[in-house]
Amino acid sequence: MTGATGSTGATGPSGGMTGPTGATGSTGITGNTGATGATGATGSTGMTGIPGIPGPAGFTGATGPTGPTGATGATGNTGATGATGSTGNDGATGATGASITGATGSTGATGATGATGNTGATGATGDAGNDGATGATGATGATGASITGATGPTGNTGITGATGTTGSTGATGATGATGASITGATGATGTTGATGASITGATGSTGNTGATGTGTTGATGTTGSTGVTGATGATGATTGCGKSQLFINAFQMGDNNSSAPDTSFRKVYDTSAKGPVLEARSLSKTGEPASGTAIGAQFAIPQDLNTSSPISLDIHLFIAANGGTSGNLANLQVQADYEASGAEIGGSAPATGFAETLTTGNITIIEPIGSTPPQQNLRHIVASVPLNGSKMIGKNWGYLSLTRIAPTSGTEYNKNIYLTVFQLNYTRTCS
Numbered sequence: 001m002t003g004a005t006g007s008t009g010a011t012g013p014s015g016g017m018t019g020p021t022g023a024t025g026s027t028g029i030t031g032n033t034g035a036t037g038a039t040g041a042t043g044s045t046g047m048t049g050i051p052g053i054p055g056p057a058g059f060t061g062a063t064g065p066t067g068p069t070g071a072t073g074a075t076g077n078t079g080a081t082g083a084t085g086s087t088g089n090d091g092a093t094g095a096t097g098a099s100i101t102g103a104t105g106s107t108g109a110t111g112a113t114g115a116t117g118n119t120g121a122t123g124a125t126g127d128a129g130n131d132g133a134t135g136a137t138g139a140t141g142a143t144g145a146s147i148t149g150a151t152g153p154t155g156n157t158g159i160t161g162a163t164g165t166t167g168s169t170g171a172t173g174a175t176g177a178t179g180a181s182i183t184g185a186t187g188a189t190g191t192t193g194a195t196g197a198s199i200t201g202a203t204g205s206t207g208n209t210g211a212t213g214t215g216t217t218g219a220t221g222t223t224g225s226t227g228v229t230g231a232t233g234a235t236g237a238t239t240g241c242g243k244s245q246l247f248i249n250a251f252q253m254g255d256n257n258s259s260a261p262d263t264s265f266r267k268v269y270d271t272s273a274k275g276p277v278l279e280a281r282s283l284s285k286t287g288e289p290a291s292g293t294a295i296g297a298q299f300a301i302p303q304d305l306n307t308s309s310p311i312s313l314d315i316h317l318f319i320a321a322n323g324g325t326s327g328n329l330a331n332l333q334v335q336a337d338y339e340a341s342g343a344e345i346g347g348s349a350p351a352t353g354f355a356e357t358l359t360t361g362n363i364t365i366i367e368p369i370g371s372t373p374p375q376q377n378l379r380h381i382v383a384s385v386p387l388n389g390s391k392m393i394g395k396n397w398g399y400l401s402l403t404r405i406a407p408t409s410g411t412e413y414n415k416n417i418y419l420t421v422f423q424l425n426y427t428r429t430c431s
Contacts, residue, residue, distance in 0.1 A: 241430040244304070248297040248400075248422040250279045255295045263418055265320070267376045278378065280318050280418035283332075283404040294335075296401045297422055301338060303396075307389035309427035315360065315402065316421035319379040321371045327411035332360040333403050334385050338395040345399075358385040359405065365413040387424075 250261040261279035269276050284291040305311070315332060335354040337345065344351040360383040368377040392398070400422055406412055 241304075241428045243425070244302065244428050245423055245425045246299060246302060247424070248299060250281050250420050253281055253295050253297045253419070253422075255281065255293050257290075257293060263416075265318070265376060265378060267374055268378055271374050278318070278420070280420040282416045282418055283330075283402075284416055285412055285414050286404060286406045292403055294401045294403045295419055296399060299398050299400070299424065301392055301396050301398050302426065304428045305389075305392065306427040306429045307393050309389065311387045311389045311392075311424070311426045313385050313387055313400070314421075314423040314425065315383045315385070315419065316423065317363075317381050317383065318418040318420055319365055319367055319381060320416075320418065321367050321369075321376060322415035324365070324367060324413055324415040327413045328365050329407040329410045330363045330365055330413050330417055331405050331407045332363070332383060333405045334358045334360070335401045336387060337399045338392045339397050340395050341397075354401070355391045356388050358387075360385055362407045362410065365417065389426075 253261075255262075261281050263280045263282050265278040265280070266275060268278055281295050282290070283295070284293070286292070313334060313336075315334070335357045337354045339345055347353045363381070363383050365381075366379060368379040371377045402419060402422075404417070
């Protein structure tokens with residue numbers, strides 16, 4: 001506990017009374033400056049309670065090394081495309097060393113102030129004398145313990161001597177030689193006051209937090225050996241990066257008769273003169289004058305087309321209520337070519353003609369039954385053929401040619417059918 005502050009000793013009487021001021025001499029040569037009178041003794045300072053002596057400041061304890069990192073557990077075996085083996089637990093981190101601050105050393109007692117000598121008469125101002133040598137600084141005492149003694153009562157102020165009569169001003173004498181600089185002896189140290197009672201004063205403000213010491217990080221522990229790798233799981237099915245498609249409508253096709261669609265269905269959704277129109281290209285029954293006309297379309301082979309996955313061509317057809325009187329079958333032939341930049345295209349060497357020729361096989365044709373003249377319903381059907389992706393490797397241009405051919409068996413539908421859209425279906429690559 002901090003002791004109460006000791007009582008302050010009574011202030012001793014002031015030094016001897018100031019003597020009367022001597023008469024001012026006639027002005028002439030300034031006489032020598034008289035020696036400075038001895039400073040009167042200052043009354044004894046009241047006894048200051050002895051501060052308790054705190055223990056010397058100890059060294060701050062070194063922060064303990066961080067414990068080594070535990071060995072990493074072995075990696076679990078990899079299951080067949082299954083769960084990855086669990087990673088071993090990390091080793092516990094070592095405890096941080098305790099931070100211990102040593103006690104602060106005691107503060108040495110302050111020496112008493114010497115008595116002040118009497119003030120001598122003021123002589124004429126002479127030349128400034130040399131400054132006396134500064135005394136050596138005393139050694140700093142050990143820091144005292146953190147115990148403040150009780151403050152003693154303040155002593156009485158000594159009587160001030162009467163001011164002497166001021167003499168008449170004489171002629172200014174010549175400036176005398178500067179008197180010697182004589183410092184009075186330091187008075188004896190006053191008696192130290194008794195230690196105050198052990199009463200804890202109010203708690204002072206909390207001091208600033210000292211800097212946090214950082215301990216040296218311990219060496220990283222040895223990494224444990226890697227566990228045995230499990231057997232490689234079975235390879236999952238190839239899925240690519242999703243499906244995609246491109247389409248070519250009737251306006252993007254062409255034939256020897258017209259670059260525009262040759263059939264417009266104007267009464268499918270609305271019978272007004274401003275109703276919507278569906279465009280298509282007609283395919284006549286084999287043996288008729290217009291039969292065998294090829295309908296073609298060009299396209300850019302998609303750069304993300306996966307040639308190792310299935311590729312198909314969907315052929316979208318419209319069937320109208322044409323009043324077919326015989327047969328219900330149709331068959332379509334698709335010829336395709338795929339070329340790279342710089343290649344010759346055609347049927348003569350060095351060109352190689354079509355890369356592949358395919359047929360849909362027999363398609364069953366059923367006319368729509370819901371038409372109410374003049375309104376005209378259509379039936380939509382789709383026929384598909386597979387395309388050979390290996391023939392597209394390294395190629396960036398494609399061409400499709402479609403014709404209507406005779407069924408492989410049975411009776412052919414004897415009216416027109418209508419091509420409206422080519423749809424290329426493929427799997428995207430992941431690069």
